[in-house]
Amino acid sequence: MNTIYNFSAGPAVLPKEVLQQAASEMLDWHGSGMSVMEMSHRGPEFMAILAQAQADLRELLNVPANYKILFLQGGGLGENAIVPLNLVGRKAQPATIDFIHTGSWSGKSIKEAKKYANVNVAASSENTGERAGFSGVPDPASWKLSADPAYVHVCTNETIDGIEFQFVPDIAARSNGAPLVADMSSHILSRAIDVSKYGVIFGGAQKNIGPAGLTLVIVREDLLGHALPICPSAFDWKIVAENDSMYNTPPTYSIYIAGLVFQWLKRQGGVAAMEQKNIAKANLLYDYLDSTDFYVTRVAKEHRSRMNVPFYLKDESLNAAFLAAAKERGLLQLKGHKSVGGMRASIYNAMPIEGVQALVEFMREFSLSN
Numbered sequence: 001m002n003t004i005y006n007f008s009a010g011p012a013v014l015p016k017e018v019l020q021q022a023a024s025e026m027l028d029w030h031g032s033g034m035s036v037m038e039m040s041h042r043g044p045e046f047m048a049i050l051a052q053a054q055a056d057l058r059e060l061l062n063v064p065a066n067y068k069i070l071f072l073q074g075g076g077l078g079e080n081a082i083v084p085l086n087l088v089g090r091k092a093q094p095a096t097i098d099f100i101h102t103g104s105w106s107g108k109s110i111k112e113a114k115k116y117a118n119v120n121v122a123a124s125s126e127n128t129g130e131r132a133g134f135s136g137v138p139d140p141a142s143w144k145l146s147a148d149p150a151y152v153h154v155c156t157n158e159t160i161d162g163i164e165f166q167f168v169p170d171i172a173a174r175s176n177g178a179p180l181v182a183d184m185s186s187h188i189l190s191r192a193i194d195v196s197k198y199g200v201i202f203g204g205a206q207k208n209i210g211p212a213g214l215t216l217v218i219v220r221e222d223l224l225g226h227a228l229p230i231c232p233s234a235f236d237w238k239i240v241a242e243n244d245s246m247y248n249t250p251p252t253y254s255i256y257i258a259g260l261v262f263q264w265l266k267r268q269g270g271v272a273a274m275e276q277k278n279i280a281k282a283n284l285l286y287d288y289l290d291s292t293d294f295y296v297t298r299v300a301k302e303h304r305s306r307m308n309v310p311f312y313l314k315d316e317s318l319n320a321a322f323l324a325a326a327k328e329r330g331l332l333q334l335k336g337h338k339s340v341g342g343m344r345a346s347i348y349n350a351m352p353i354e355g356v357q358a359l360v361e362f363m364r365e366f367s368l369s370n
Helices: 016-024 044-061 075-090 104-113 237-242 252-267 270-291 316-328 353-369
Strands: 067-072 096-101 118-124 151-155 180-183 200-204 215-220 308-313 343-346
Touching: 016 252, 044 067, 044 252, 044 270, 067 237, 075 096, 075 104, 075 151, 075 180, 075 200, 075 215, 096 104, 104 118, 104 151, 104 180, 215 237, 252 270, 270 308, 270 353, 308 316, 316 343, 316 353
Parallel strands: 096 118, 096 151, 151 180, 180 200
Antiparallel strands: 067 215, 200 215, 308 343
């Protein structure tokens, strides 16, 4: 039987070691006689799990002491509403939010933010010609930032469009010191980042952290306490921070799995070591794509995502045959998002390089036989 490699964009592949440990602890966590799913979230067992997960994440990302780590619910899409609900109150109303539009997810953020503030799309890389879509990040020199926005929002890795920021935007002097807010849902923990360059970092867990149901927020302390009156208390970052993510019942099992992933990452050598592995995986796949005209990739080289690699067969009438043959080889969930079509290989932290090697070998064989 072929080894199975799951290229799903999310919920995504988890490290095998983590799944095996979770399975072994399913009925009895550390002699407690309980599954983590059965524990009181305020009991000493789960409190220990939560504290360890927070400490490990702070270590992995070198999170400064003046930032809070929050474990929430609602996913990245939910956080698109929670962010403005917490930040636009910093400014006189109606406040303005600046957005850099680089793909489908920043587009969803823009749509949601319009419910709570004025929106200024300071730059967009959307193609308006015959082939719609996005192919890169606009030159920061072209960004038309507002004089005094509540914050500037970027999605640093567009899961659907395969576009990744390879730099940290330097916007403070041009936006009256507005905080930079980054949706890092699909590449957090895949590369080294300087948390201090951002006011807020958020992301859904189901790419590189754990199962769906958990949302991570890293927020600078001075940005707490500005929630709009309409913000639900369970999503008010100040209240959540004051209660150590325990204001309401948190997604306990998702936090537990995330904690196991953090420990697995530390055993791999941490984020810096993982970044080198991710560079090697991405280079392997992109080098092959660049070597053939059977497949096409449309993202500018300098903005290609290491995590999500969309590509297209030049003859798209072969799409169904490609996916069927890939499945037979144990290469799963390669179909591109319905909004853009084509194929997409998501090669998150838990995808071993052997999976990318198997994909490239299959793609080469398929091209030669068709």
